Amino acid sequence: MAKADRSSWLLRIDRRFVYLFVLLALMIPFLFPGLTTKPAPLPSAKKLFDKVERIARERDEAVAEGRPYNKVVLLSFDFGPQTRAELYPMAEAMIRHLMMRKIKFAVMTHVPDGAGYCEDIPNQLAREFDDIDYGRDYVNFGYKVGRTFLIKQMGEDMAGALKTDVKGTPYKDIKCLKGVQDAGDVALMTEITGLVGFAEMWIQFFASARARPDIGHGCTSVSIPDAFDMLESKLIIGLLEGIAGAAAYNEFIEEIRSEDQPPTSPKARVHMTGQTVAHLLLVLFVLLGNVGVIMSALRRRKVAGS
Amino acid sequence: MRRWLVIIVTFLAGVYFFAEFFLPKHIVLGGTDFMWSRYDSRILDIVRVMFVPAMLLGIINILRVHGFMVLRRRKGWVNSLALLVAMFVTMISGFWGYFGENEAAASFFQQFLFRGMMNNLGSAMFSLLAFYIVSAAYRSFRVQNFEAGLMMAAALMVMLGQIPLGFFISEKIPVLRNWILTRISTPAFRGINFGALIAGLAMAVRMWLSLERGSARAGGR
Amino acid sequence: MMTNWAIPGVLVGGICVLAIYSFLYRENPFYRFFEHVFIGISAGYSIVMGVQYFVWPDFLKKTFGLNLLPWETYNPWELLMLVPFIYGMGILFMLSRKHGWIARLVIGAGLGFSAGMAFKGFFAQFLPLVVDSCRPLVAYHPETGALDLGSMGEHLLFVVTLVCVMTYFFFSFEHNKPVIKQASVAGRYLMMVTFGAFFGATVMARMALLIDRLQFLSEDWVRGIGEFWTLVFGG
Numbered sequence: 001m002a003k004a005d006r007s008s009w010l011l012r013i014d015r016r017f018v019y020l021f022v023l024l025a026l027m028i029p030f031l032f033p034g035l036t037t038k039p040a041p042l043p044s045a046k047k048l049f050d051k052v053e054r055i056a057r058e059r060d061e062a063v064a065e066g067r068p069y070n071k072v073v074l075l076s077f078d079f080g081p082q083t084r085a086e087l088y089p090m091a092e093a094m095i096r097h098l099m100m101r102k103i104k105f106a107v108m109t110h111v112p113d114g115a116g117y118c119e120d121i122p123n124q125l126a127r128e129f130d131d132i133d134y135g136r137d138y139v140n141f142g143y144k145v146g147r148t149f150l151i152k153q154m155g156e157d158m159a160g161a162l163k164t165d166v167k168g169t170p171y172k173d174i175k176c177l178k179g180v181q182d183a184g185d186v187a188l189m190t191e192i193t194g195l196v197g198f199a200e201m202w203i204q205f206f207a208s209a210r211a212r213p214d215i216g217h218g219c220t221s222v223s224i225p226d227a228f229d230m231l232e233s234k235l236i237i238g239l240l241e242g243i244a245g246a247a248a249y250n251e252f253i254e255e256i257r258s259e260d261q262p263p264t265s266p267k268a269r270v271h272m273t274g275q276t277v278a279h280l281l282l283v284l285f286v287l288l289g290n291v292g293v294i295m296s297a298l299r300r301r302k303v304a305g306s
Numbered sequence: 307m308r309r310w311l312v313i314i315v316t317f318l319a320g321v322y323f324f325a326e327f328f329l330p331k332h333i334v335l336g337g338t339d340f341m342w343s344r345y346d347s348r349i350l351d352i353v354r355v356m357f358v359p360a361m362l363l364g365i366i367n368i369l370r371v372h373g374f375m376v377l378r379r380r381k382g383w384v385n386s387l388a389l390l391v392a393m394f395v396t397m398i399s400g401f402w403g404y405f406g407e408n409e410a411a412a413s414f415f416q417q418f419l420f421r422g423m424m425n426n427l428g429s430a431m432f433s434l435l436a437f438y439i440v441s442a443a444y445r446s447f448r449v450q451n452f453e454a455g456l457m458m459a460a461a462l463m464v465m466l467g468q469i470p471l472g473f474f475i476s477e478k479i480p481v482l483r484n485w486i487l488t489r490i491s492t493p494a495f496r497g498i499n500f501g502a503l504i505a506g507l508a509m510a511v512r513m514w515l516s517l518e519r520g521s522a523r524a525g526g527r
Numbered sequence: 528m529m530t531n532w533a534i535p536g537v538l539v540g541g542i543c544v545l546a547i548y549s550f551l552y553r554e555n556p557f558y559r560f561f562e563h564v565f566i567g568i569s570a571g572y573s574i575v576m577g578v579q580y581f582v583w584p585d586f587l588k589k590t591f592g593l594n595l596l597p598w599e600t601y602n603p604w605e606l607l608m609l610v611p612f613i614y615g616m617g618i619l620f621m622l623s624r625k626h627g628w629i630a631r632l633v634i635g636a637g638l639g640f641s642a643g644m645a646f647k648g649f650f651a652q653f654l655p656l657v658v659d660s661c662r663p664l665v666a667y668h669p670e671t672g673a674l675d676l677g678s679m680g681e682h683l684l685f686v687v688t689l690v691c692v693m694t695y696f697f698f699s700f701e702h703n704k705p706v707i708k709q710a711s712v713a714g715r716y717l718m719m720v721t722f723g724a725f726f727g728a729t730v731m732a733r734m735a736l737l738i739d740r741l742q743f744l745s746e747d748w749v750r751g752i753g754e755f756w757t758l759v760f761g762g
Contacts, residue, residue, distance in 0.1 A: 244469075324642075490717055
């Protein structure tokens with residue numbers, strides 16, 4: 001009977017032990033939540049952050065000069081439970097930034113699952129800020145049917161397309177949307193989604209005869225290479241790259257936050273520590289597999305030589 | 307005859323948006339100024355209303371498949387019963403909370419069913435992929451030639467650049483990751499994208515003109 | 528009747544996560560049960576959202592004049608919106624063998640609408656990509672006017688990568704000619720780098736889902752159990 005290949009155990013680890021090891025390793029960041037480091041300042045997230053800051057500055061200048069300023073920021077939360085892990089933190093970060101700068105915004109979604117997030121995120125954050133009121137500072141349109149057809153209609157006639165908010169208030173009676181008629185009155189449109197084709201829908205169809213607004217995008221990490229293509233060709237002006245983008249955006253917010261404003265959630269930082277552990281784990285297992293193959297090959301050569 | 311009816315309907319449905327894109331926004335003929343966008347709102351409302359019954363089709367299909375399993379007591383009928391019960395409980399609580407303005411039903415729908423169950427079940431199901439990706443990388447990611455080595459090196463650089471550890475080791479690592487994504491990945495993806503976009507347009511034209519074999523072929527013979 | 532289902536939601540949520548993770552050990556009826564429950568809840572949720580956000584406010588109320596203010600009068604022409612609805616009902620004939628062709632009329636209309644929109648979408652997205660791809664191979668510093676070798680190198684790499692990758696996918700001519708063969712091979716190597724980058728990004732996406740669930744279990748679920756314990760047993 002042939003001797004057992006001693007190096008082959010590296011290639012024969014049961015998958016259930018691999019899963020257990022992953023589970024145990026990823027619990028480490030939660031046992032030591034203070035063990036975090038600063039996430040990388042992603043330039044793509046900085047571009048989106050700077051755009052929001054520019055909107056706030058333009059609004060302040062217009063107000064100082066006595067000019068009317070009726071532009072809003074539009075956000076579309078087109079994600080569900082499957083991708084909420086990466087997209088919920090970035091939606092939260094953007095809303096927090098808009099509330100900090102008191103920029104009027106509207107949220108909506110094209111998917112039924114997103115309606116819950118459109119309800120939860122702004123309302124929960126509004127409770128943290130003292131002076132943010134529904135209707136005056138932000139509005140929720142909830143789930144709107146139509147996708148490309150709706151977006152095309154919104155480009156030319158926002159009131160005709162959106163009709164009412166979730167509370168049934170007609171568009172014309174919503175305070176924060178006074179004077180917002182078409183895409184030209186939208187300072188920034190941000191699509192936060194993990195679904196293929198949704199950001200492209202806004203890029204392709206959201207425009208009026210007089211203007212096409214700046215479009216930002218928050219995507220899952222899987223879509224990063226594709227989204228970078230849109231960023232490089234200036235189809236979008238900023239990009240939040242998955243959970244790393246959300247963490248980076250939170251760091252930018254922390255840099256400008258004043259003491260009297262509510263702090264950002266530490267969850268994103270702890271999450272990124274978990275990502276560090278997960279990535280190192282994956283590299284370890286890939287190395288294990290490759291080392292096992294090399295050792296098996298060397299052993300076979302030795303046995304064949306002797 | 308039926309086939310021609312489908313072809314004509316498909317063509318006419320696309321004509322409005324096709325003409326709206328290629329013809330000027332204002333068409334002045336004689337003394338009249340014809341503006342396309344005057345009808346946009348109505349046309350788009352019609353399109354949206356037309357597909358409302360598709361929701362009914364979804365429910366009917368679920369009832370057919372899983373109702374049959376329950377009535378015939380086929381293998382796994384308990385799970386099918388659970389599916390049907392969950393669906394009806396969700397619908398009843400949702401409608402009761404909204405139309406009946408019942409606070410308890412609305413809370414049950416939103417906080418228990420959506421946030422408590424649906425969120426966690428959906429997220430957990432997709433999070434299983436994390437285990438599989440580690441297991442698959444361990445079993446099949448073998449650096450056996452130059453191309454695999456190139457792929458591994460790129461993957462390592464990108465992974466290191468996106469975690470805080472990479473930034474902690476050196477500020478240049480995220481910069482390198484960004485360089486790979488913008489200078490190599492972007493043009494490569496764009497090359498693939500060009501092909502996909504042109505193919506998409508070609509497919510759209512073929513669908514519109516019913517040149518595609520099997521287009522609009524659903525149900526019946 | 529209980530009006531706040533937040534704590535029970537969190538508790539049951541944790542059980543749901545553990546039920547799904549039981550699949551990692553092996554296939555089991557606990558996992559199957561919760562998988563079916565998830566599909567049921569998702570289907571029901573989509574229906575409720577569709578009716579709540581579109582069918583009732585934007586279609587039924589408007590068509591039958593149920594949202595009129597006291598001084599407004601009903602316009603009977605709104606009933607014409609029932610025509611596309613009845614037309615759309617034709618999709619239900621998909622379930623019939625004999626009359627299934629009627630469903631094709633509705634699907635054909637949908638395909639036609641989407642195809643018509645595709646033209647605008649194509650040009651709105653494609654042309655900016657083509658324009659951006661035409662990068663200057665001779666670049667100058669905006670301030671000094673001197674040759675910017677760094678930018679020139681980057682633009683050259685961009686254009687070469689794009690051309691090589693596109694050459695790899697050109698199957699209209701054989702890849703055994705001198706320049707085309709090299710370009711095709713280079714395109715393949717550059718795509719390997721791209722796929723490596725794609726893999727690296729995918730790892731973060733998948734791990735994010737797992738870390739998020741573990742964060743929920745270790746923070747929200749544990750806190751929920753504590754709150755439930757306090758509620759039921761006090762102290």
